[in-house]
Amino acid sequence: MASENFKITPYKVTLKKDGLPRCGTRSTPGVITQRSCVYYGARWILAPIKNSIHIIHSPIGCAYYGATVRKKTYTIASSDISEIEIIYGGEKKLKKAILEAARELKGEVIFVYLTCPTALNGDNIEAVCREAEEILKIPVIPVYSPGFAGCSQAKGHEIGMKALFRLIDRNVDSAKELIKKKRRYKFYKISKDEELTVNIIGEFNVSHDLEVIKELLSKLGIRVICTFTGDCDLKSMSESKKAKLNLVHCRSTGKYIANYMEEKYGIPQMKVSFFGISNTQKSLLEIGKFFNIEERAVEVIKEEYNKIKEELKFYLEKLEGKKVGMFMGGSKIGLLSAAFRDIGMEPIIIGSQFGSLEDYLEAYINAEDNTILVDDASNVDLQIMMENKKPDIFIGGTKEKFLALKLGIPFLSFPQDNYPFTGFTGFLNFAREVYKAIYHPIWKLIKFEIN
Structure with a gap:
């Protein structure tokens, strides 16, 4: 379309x-670009999940590369395969690494990443993960993310999100009523005293962005069950199918889970954004309309905007x-x-x-x-x-x-490095940081000539 x-x-x-630029294609050979590989895209999605263990089935270099995500360094494990495993297979070494990591790190879910060399030598990580799961009695999820599976890390975002389907489906018996009752209507029909619940999909809580969003939703009387993946764990993911609505904050990464849950559990999805005043206002009004609480949404918008308008006026005039x-x-x-x-x-x-x-x-x-x-x-x-x-x-x-x-x-x-940029207070932070960067006194001391 x-x-x-x-x-x-x-x-x-x-x-x-x-017109629009050509996109989603492979980089020109020989040209150094700034794209990352598919494996790193999967790490970008899965790294924030609480109480999780991440095992990279690869030489140690891949593990080192994937340890830092969004400027935060995580504890991860590696099977540390060598030339011997590349030639004869590394499944035994991987199983040993999984069991040892589970014993030492004590998580509630394990992710095992297939990378370039282990994809090429044909290691069956699915079978290894199933064996380990039977022993450990916790989910062991394979993540098929060799770097050559796509033209950029964007493919890894898809792979990482789809790896979570198994965790969403856990304890599926508790959601039989939801599966039978497909919620296909546009606006939710709430009954008196019913709890309003949502999931947020495609939000990764950079510099506490998520806390601002949750506070806004809380003022509307809405509880967030699970945030994929900025604030989630095994329990919240398995309970996420009970939400009344999925809020998709990043469409590119969030659409996979949102579409899956809409198809399987009948949970409607809504594209929202809390970056910028206009987007935040529009999103709150649409959420309010969905839950039939528009008046409350209007009150929250006025209240939050009044908190920032005086200081914001100064930055708007300068910028x-x-x-x-x-x-x-x-x-x-x-x-x-x-x-x-x-x-x-x-x-x-x-x-x-x-x-x-x-x-x-x-x-x-x-x-x-x-x-x-x-x-x-x-x-x-x-x-x-x-x-x-x-x-x-x-x-x-x-x-x-x-x-x-x-x-x-x-x-x-x-x-960003320090402050949330979402919601009304985040927009004020954003405008303030832009102002400080442009009007920093250093630019008065340094003169550049750009030809």
């Missing part, structure tokens, strides 16, 4: 007026008309471009390491005709765009930071 309404160019770099460039993981480019519009800033470069067509469509709506849309940019690509478009600030990850600063362009990290 999207491809019928929007022109998709054969290029990875394009202007909005010329209006400023130009911004961004390059990050795919799911947030559309959300952030909308948030910058709320501030009064103009996105002039919008790019992603592995964005989907859906991500670029969302960004497209908030872009001007001469805005550059770029997928899978190299450092050289980014430097040329920065030098030519000259944004007032650039938003990206650690790898983009030093390039921007070298060119004399203020920089803001995203995912």
Whole structure:
């Protein structure tokens, strides 16, 4: 449907007026890009799960690479296979590693990742996981994530989310009524004193973003059962099928679980966003409408906005008309471009390491005709765009930071380092951080000439 309404160019770099960039394709051989592999994408999804053990069936290098996710280092284990296991198979060594890790780390669920070398030598990790599960009496979930399974870490997001299906289905007998009663109606019919419950899917609690979202929902009288995967454990995942509604915060990663639960358990899903004033207001109103508590939602919106409006006014006046460039993981480019519009800033470069067509469509709506849309940019690509478009600030990850600063362009990290950016208080934090980056006194002391 999207491809019928929007022109998709054969290029990875394009202007909005010329159409959407080609995306979801393999990188050009020989060109150094900033994409990660499928295995790292799976780690990105599964790493935050509480009381979980993660075993990487690979040489030690893969385990080292996957230990740090979103700037946080996790304890993980490795089967540490060598040339001998590559040739003769590493299933015995993997089973030993699982049992030893369970004894030493004492988790309630174990994830076992298949990587490039163990996928190539044909190790049957499914059989090993089933044997280990019978011994340990806890779930042992295989994660089929060799780096070559997709063109970027985005495929790993899908694999990681689908690995959780087995945990959602645990204790399925308790959900027989839900399976029989498919909830296909648009708005939920609540009875008096009935508890309103939701799951949040595709939210990873960066810098306490989730806490802000939960507080807003709590003021609406809504309880969050499970958050995939920023705040979840085995118990909350197995109870997640009892929710009245699934809130999908990141569509790219969350759609797999949301679609699965809608099909199997009849739980409706709603795409929401709590980045930016407009998105937050719209999401709260739609949630309120679904649960028939619109008046309460309006009251919460007014109350929360009144808390920030005085300080926010100062930042909006200072930032209006400023130009911004961004390059990050795919799911947030559309959300952030909308948030910058709320501030009064103009996105002039919008790019992603592995964005989907859906991500670029969302960004497209908030872009001007001469805005550059770029997928899978190299450092050289980014430097040329920065030098030519000259944004007032650039938003990206650690790898983009030093390039921007070298060119004399203020920089803001995203995912952020210190403060939540969701909801009303998060939007105030966001505007404050953008202001501090642009108006930092260091730029008065340093003069750059960009040719």
